[in-house]
Amino acid sequence: MTNVLQLTEKQITQMEEFYRDDLKHNANQYILFSVKSASINAYTSGKVVFQGNNAYKEYQYWIQVFGMEEDIANKEAIYFTPSIGSDEVGKGDYFGPLVVCACYVPPKAINKVRDLGIKDSKAVTDEKIKTQAKEIIKHVEYSVMVLNNRKYNDLSKKGYSVVKMMAILHNAAIVNLRKKVPGNVEVFIDQFAEPGVYYNYVKQESSVFRKANFTTKAESKHSSVAVASIIARYKFLDEMDRLSTSVGVELPKGAGEKTDRVIAKIIKEKGQNYLYDIAKVGFANTEKAKKYLS
Ligand code: MG
Numbered sequence: 001m002t003n004v005l006q007l008t009e010k011q012i013t014q015m016e017e018f019y020r021d022d023l024k025h026n027a028n029q030y031i032l033f034s035v036k037s038a039s040i041n042a043y044t045s046g047k048v049v050f051q052g053n054n055a056y057k058e059y060q061y062w063i064q065v066f067g068m069e070e071d072i073a074n075k076e077a078i079y080f081t082p083s084i085g086s087d088e089v090g091k092g093d094y095f096g097p098l099v100v101c102a103c104y105v106p107p108k109a110i111n112k113v114r115d116l117g118i119k120d121s122k123a124v125t126d127e128k129i130k131t132q133a134k135e136i137i138k139h140v141e142y143s144v145m146v147l148n149n150r151k152y153n154d155l156s157k158k159g160y161s162v163v164k165m166m167a168i169l170h171n172a173a174i175v176n177l178r179k180k181v182p183g184n185v186e187v188f189i190d191q192f193a194e195p196g197v198y199y200n201y202v203k204q205e206s207s208v209f210r211k212a213n214f215t216t217k218a219e220s221k222h223s224s225v226a227v228a229s230i231i232a233r234y235k236f237l238d239e240m241d242r243l244s245t246s247v248g249v250e251l252p253k254g255a256g257e258k259t260d261r262v263i264a265k266i267i268k269e270k271g272q273n274y275l276y277d278i279a280k281v282g283f284a285n286t287e288k289a290k291k292y293l294s
Contacts, residue, residue: 004049005073082106084186091166093280096149097147100169102228143177150276170198243278
């Protein structure tokens, strides 16, 4: 039986102090301390691993000391386990590209993720996304795929569904990222299609990663997916700023009524063809906007 706690520096110091007469040397540079009488190892990433029955008693003791609940502690430990995660942004936005990011959060970046409080990009303001992304990209490995509007619209015309485009981008980002990451790291995709559908869509790609775990609400379960979603959103916002500047109008996110009004304004000023380079023209908004034209 293995149990893991993800602890703060202060909590780890408290543990080390408690076991000070029961410590043994460990040559592993990532291990802060090991306990002699039970299999307990504390890592520089803030992770403490308890193995076997003796260690389980200690694990229960520490959960009590730190006021944790066992299943919450387990979820937290899984969240902070180094992994590769991928997520996308832009599929529901009329304006702007489709962006996919795959990210690897290495052990040394776990504390940074925790300090920045990275959780779920949907619950974070755009300003905070920018601040968090600029900081976290210095500490993680990632690969971003941006499908611009022209390519998106061309693929749509060829009959590609958005799910097919996403599958191809996720696979490409993961394949690309894995070249920079030590082997055997688990890969999580924030699930947008059944695995069978996904693999069918990528079967013609030159390289396919076949061992992904498809997980719903993955950004709340794995920090790698949460960080991937922050980076993807950051790149998307950046592209939206760039497009807004080139159009001379602030392009709204999403696909609501405000979007329809802006579409009408652009059609009036620049003609409908202009949309092909800045929007996903197959959305119903292109037609809906026409009622604002007169
Ligand atoms: Mg997602």
